[in-house]
Amino acid sequence: MTMPAIASSPARKRRRRSSGWQGLAYIAPAIALVTVFFVLPVIFTLWMSLHRWPLLGAPRWIGLGNYLRMFDDARFLAALGFTTHYTVVVTIAIFAIAFPLAFFVEKQRPLVSTYRTVIFLPVVVGLASASLLWVWLANVDSGLLSPLLQMLGLTERRLNLLATFDTAFLTVIVMVVWKIAGFTMIILLTGLQAIPTELTEAARIDGARPWQRFRHLTLPLMRRTLALALILSITGSILAFDQFYIMTSGGPQNRMISVVYYIFNQSFVSFNLGYGAALSIALLVILVLISVIQLWLLKVGDDRP
Structure with missing residues (x-):
């Protein structure tokens, strides 16, 4: 009676693995949209904030200068x-x-x-x-x-x-x-x-x-x-x-x-x-x-x- 249960255990694990990949496939478009339209822009904005970034001309690294400036603004x-x-x-x-x-x-x-x-x-x-x-x-x-x-x-x-x-x-x-x-x-x-x-x-x-x-x-x-x-x-x-x-x-x-x-x-x-x-x-x-x-x-x- 124990052999069928043991034999079915790998199959159950494969089904769980398959359902997990299916779940990831379902949410992948949402993850892609959030990454492209939120995560990446936030990272780029954070990078910009560490520079003196004029509209024309090359940006210059100033570290936390912009953040310190706002306390005196x-x-x-x-x-x-x-x-x-x-x-x-x-x-x-x-x-x-x-x-x-x-x-x-x-x-x-x-x-x-x-x-x-x-x-x-x-x-x-x-x-x-x-x-x-x-x-x-x-x-x-x-x-x-x-x-x-x-x-x-x-x-x-x-x-x-x-x-x-x-x-x-x-x-x-x-x-x-x-x-x-x-x-x-x-x-x-x-x-x-x-x-x-x-x-x-x-x-x-x-x-x-x-x-x-x-x-x-x-x-x-x-x-x-x-x-x-x-x-x-x-x-x-x-x-x-x-x-x-x-x-x-x-x-x-x-x-x-x-x-x-x-x-x-x-x-x-x-x-x-x-x-x-x-x-x-x-x-x-x-x-x-x-x-x-x-x-x-x-x-x-x-x-x-």
Whole structure:
């Protein structure tokens, strides 16, 4: 009885080996794409960052000179501070809108599918197109927002909403929330729908109020969904470029220059390609660290019995 088992062992190993090669063959195209379009560009960017690399002329090795330079670059530090401020404000605004919308469309009600579609529609509009649309809406002469605010009595006269920092910043925030909140809503909706209804009903029967159910039941069970939504929102906010380039051109008074906008200026306006590459690597490190910290914070307490 032992001989067939012994004889079948090499065949089983050959099948495992064959299935392993088949698995590698399936993922080989993805590995090739990631290598060509991510790994190799990152390596080349890292190599560029160690050189003084003008657009014209031969590059010159300077080691960590570009990385040391950024600590004394007041404009880069200002761009980093503005990007941090923008990221905090827009992330809070997106979640403040997306969470109520997710609860609204999660319940079965008449026309709920229509509501979901209408709320999600701005997501399919490109960010550049959305920025151009809102530039027109905010135009003091031909736009719709300034006359509307004047008609509602919120302003005494028509205002150029993109002329001052406060109104321009608020306009950009509103545009991004209008554009992104539907996408975040869909992510949060999947997390809400994954919560067993039995738990919610049991908490309601036990007398838990809506806020208590949200705090002690909904949020803990949506940890992974929240992690995904937060990482996408924060990463997208840190990498913001289109809205500032198109809507404000970095103004007013160059106070709305994000980190990516500053990297663009250094690389393709001032032609400091080596310094722009160093800034890009620094931004990549910041994004990785933020994502790791978020995942760690959201996993705290998962191992409790």
